[in-house]
Amino acid sequence: MKHFVLSLGLSLAAAAGLNSAPALAAGSCSAHSPAYRVALLELYTSEGCSSCPPADQYVSGLRAAGVTPEQAVLLALHVDYWNDIGWKDPFSHAAYSARQRWLTGLAGSRTVYTPELFVAGQELRGGVERWTGGVPAAVKRINARPAQADIRMTLGPASAAGLPVEVNASAARSGTLFVALVESGLASKVTAGENSGRLLRHDHVVRTWLAPVPLSAGGKAGLNMATVARTLPLPPGAAPGKLGVSAFVQSERGDVLQAFSLSVCGN
Template sequence: MHIKHRLAASLVPLCLWAATAPAYAQLAAGQRCAVQSGPQTAALVELYSSEGCSSCPPADQRLNALRKEAGAASLVVPLALHVTYWDQIGWTDPLAQAQFDARQAELLRHQPRHVAYTPQFFVGGTELRSWDTQLPAAIRRINATAAPVNISLSATPGQGGKLLLEANASAPDAQTGGQLYVAISESGIVSTVLRGENRGATLHHDAAVRLWLGPVALAQGRARLRREVNLPASWRPEYLQVVAFVQRADSSAILQAVSTAPCAKGVL
């Protein structure tokens, strides 16, 4: 564990899984991918990591295996957000973004202990310090709760490497307050670290966040985010997923999350 402050010094095409699983439309490669959240709450798992942190690779590996470990019946949406405050130690993480530092700090404002470190896990918006033993149980607890928000999410490819993202959140109770976020993540990333604590290591990253959009506040229990994105040539569309989630307006609690993972060919 590395502390930040120390570093600074069956329907077709719409299918319904089970009562607890999201509905989704899985279309051929190159076509629109659409997903719909289900009645139970999916567990958003956020890992704050860095390629410059020697204790991060085991956490990265754990996140990479999370869907398999949690089991087919589990509803889990993993995201790896790479922070920048390790970059000064000797290795500049190509996946790191300053807005992920800010996201980590935002979550910590609502936690009992306001200490940023890597690797740091949040499940459903709550810090999970004993992630090595408690991740599956934390996911099950969240999955056992009914979701107060519904989310529909679609990714539609366009010409010239464009991707149209559309997310809609709605709550049966119009008084429900929250903020809608959308992210694009990439899996299957392989990186060879040349300097720093992980010098000489070859790292494997899944669910690494490439793009972060939002928040859009719920008004009258509804929110919509629509954005056309130009995908950089270095991003591999077949390994991309889109994630949408709603966070409570007055806390870090995640009300619902959904991803395009059921669309097996990525987003293009």
């Protein structure tokens, strides 16, 4: 496990400037979040980190262990601060490192490390051994709480032009809407660094991280609201059946008001 002491107060970066509005045609699918709160699990990881593969495998196995999409949204965010130590992680982005620093700062810590797991914006320490019992218990506690935001999502059919996405969020309190394109079933042959010679497999990997959108006041019934409408380019070689879109609303103090995910239509 590698530790870094970094300055805090950095703003969350935007991964891409994707501004094309989607064409939501026939074959689109829609869903909205439940009345209870869905847990948000964020794993901060890197292919350059020798202690990360067990954490990746743990998160990949959560669905088989009974943690359903209705209970928890899973995100694996590959940080970029390992990239100058022998191996450049193809799934890494500076925006994910910046978000990890922001979450760490909220907790009053200056230490950023991998692998690190956050559940509903709170760090869960102890590694895989403690996560095995701690994650299901945390998810159960979160699911027992009422949602404080509503998320409605519509996805168009995936095509060569991309994936049309529209996400609408509303809440009685202030917050920010985050939207990500997520891919599972990935594999990478690492040829340098701490994991040199290993074939690493990943699920729930964030491939596109849209610029966060603050909820604006003045919506229906006095609600704060936000909308994201984009056509997201598909990752090269991606199978639509391995893709999904995840969204969540988070307060400025880190409280996750609601999370939600939807698989690409027909999968």
